[in-house]
Ligand SMILES: Cc1cc2nc3c(=O)[nH]c(=O)nc-3n(C[C@H](O)[C@H](O)[C@H](O)COP(=O)(O)OP(=O)(O)OC[C@H]3O[C@@H](n4cnc5c(N)ncnc54)[C@H](O)[C@@H]3O)c2cc1C
C-alpha cells in the first residue's frame with residue numbers, strides 16, 4: 244500500500260533539508276528520500292572536505308614560509324593521515340548534524356534508499372511506494388568520467404573517491420584545469436606531491452577572463468605545479484612505475500608518468516536513474532531537468548532545485564533555489580531565478596572572488612564600458628600579509644553607472660567581492676561604493692580607489 248504525503252523531496256543536499264523544514268513548519272507532511280549521505284555533495288565530497296583540506300594546505304604552506312615572518316621552525320613535515328582525519332571530523336560532524344535535524348523533524352518521514360518515479364505523483368524506494376501532492380527533486384550531480392582511451396585499464400580517482408585516499412600520491416596527475424582540478428592541484432602540491440594538471444583547452448579555468456587564467460597559472464607554476472595546456476589526445480596506459488598519461492600538447496613531453504590520476508573534467512546530473520519518463524519530466528540535452536524561473540518543471544507539481552537543473556552549480560545557488568521555491572509556495576513572494584547575480588569563488592590561495600559578468604561577457608553585451616584594475620602589490624593589507632599575488636578588476640556600464648561585474652584574485656578576495664555584489668543587488672551606481680568610507684587596512688578599502696580610477700574600455 245502506498246503512503247500519501249503533501250510533499251516528496253528527493254535528495255538531502257543543499258535545498259531539500261531546508262525545504263523540508265519550511266514545509267513541515269507550514270503543517271505539511273513530507274517524505275524526504277536520501278540514498279547515500281545526508282548533506283549531499285557539498286558536505287561529504289565537495290565544499291566542506293575540500294575547504295578543510297585547503298585550510299591544512301594553507302597552514303603547511305605558511306609554516307614553510309615561517310622565516311619570512313620571523314618564525315624559526317625545523318623542516319616542515321606533513322602528516323597526511325592527520326590532514327585526512329581533520330577533514331573527516333569536519334564533514335562527519337556536518338553530515339550528522341543535517342541527519343539529526345531531519346530525523347528529529349516533526350511530520351517529516353525519512354526514507355533511506357534510491358527513489359525513482361512510478362508515475363507523475365508516485366515514487367518507489369525499494370519495496371516501498373509513496374505518493375506526493377508535490378514532488379521536489381534535489382538530486383545533485385556526480386563527477387563526469389570522460390571516455391578517454393585507456394581509462395578503463397587504469398585506477399583513477401574522482402572528487403568523491405579522493406576523499407577516501409589512504410596515501411599521499413607521489414605524483415598526482417589531474418585531468419581538467421578548472422575549479423575542482425585547481426583546488427586539488429594546489430593543496431596536494433602543498434602536501435608534498437608532485438602535481439601535473441592536464442587541460443585540453445588553451446588556458447586554465449576558461450570561463451574566466453584570460454588575464455585571470457594567466458595570473459592563476461603563474462601562481463600555481465610558482466609553487467612547482469606542472470601545467471600542460473592544449474592537451475589534445477589524452478590517453479592512459481599502466482606502467483611498472485605508475486600511470487602514463489599521453490598528452491600530445493603543442494609543446495613539452497608527449498607523455499606524463501604519474502602515480503595517481505584524478506579526473507576533474509566536469510559534472511553530470513543524477514537524473515539518468517530517476518525514471519523521469521514515467522512522470523513525463525523533460526530534461527535537456529545533457530540530462531539537466533528543464534525548469535522555469537520559479538524552478539517548476541514541465542509537470543506543474545514537480546520542481547527541480549540545485550545542480551540537477553543546470554541553473555547553477557554551487558551550494559549557494561542550490562540554497563537560493565530552495566529560497567525561491569519556498570518564497571513562491573509559502574510566502575506569496577514572487578522571487579525568481581533571474582533575480583540572482585552570478586557569484587562564486589575559487590579557493591586556491593589566494594582565492595578568486597567573482598561577481599556578475601566577466602570582462603569578455605561585458606564586451607559581448609555591446610555596452611560602453613569603464614574598467615578599473617589594481618594589482619595586489621598596491622594593496623597595503625596584501626603587502627603587510629606578504630601575499631601580493633593577483634589583482635582586482637571592476638567593470639562598469641559607462642551609461643548607467645551600474646557595476647556589471649568584478650573579479651578579485653588576491654588575499655581576502657572571496658570576502659571582499661561581497662562589497663561589490665551587495666551594491667549590484669541594491670541596483671545602486673558605482674559611485675555609492677566610490678564615496679563609501681571603508682576600513683583601513685583591508686582589501687575592500689581599495690575598491691573605491693579602483694572605482695575612482697576607471698578608464699574607458701578600448
Ligand atoms: C570537489 C568539489 C568542491 C566544491 N566546492 C564548492 C564550493 O567551495 N562552493 C560552492 O558553492 N560549491 C562547491 N561545489 C559544488 C557544490 O558541492 C554543489 O553545487 C552542491 O553540493 C549542489 O547541491 P545540490 O543540493 O544540488 O546536490 P547534492 O549536494 O549533490 O545533493 C543531492 C543528494 O541527492 C541524493 N540523491 C540523488 N539521487 C537520488 C535518488 N534517486 N534517490 C535518493 N537520493 C538521491 C544524493 O545522494 C545527494 O545526497 C563543489 C563541488 C565539488 C565536487
Ligand SMILES: NC(=O)c1ccc[n+]([C@@H]2O[C@H](COP(=O)([O-])OP(=O)(O)OC[C@H]3O[C@@H](n4cnc5c(N)ncnc54)[C@H](O)[C@@H]3O)[C@@H](O)[C@H]2O)c1
Pocket residue numbers: 389391418419420421422423424426441442443444447448449474477507508509510556557587588589590
Ligand atoms: N569553489 C567552488 O565554488 C567550486 C569548487 C569546485 C567545484 N565547484 C563546482 O563544480 C563544478 C565542476 O567543476 P570542474 O572543475 O570539474 O568542471 P568544469 O566544467 O568547470 O571544468 C572541467 C575542465 O575539464 C576540462 N576537460 C573536460 N574534458 C577534458 C578532457 N577529456 N581532458 C582534459 N581536460 C578536460 C575542461 O576543458 C574544463 O577546463 C564547477 O562548475 C563548480 O560549480 C565549485
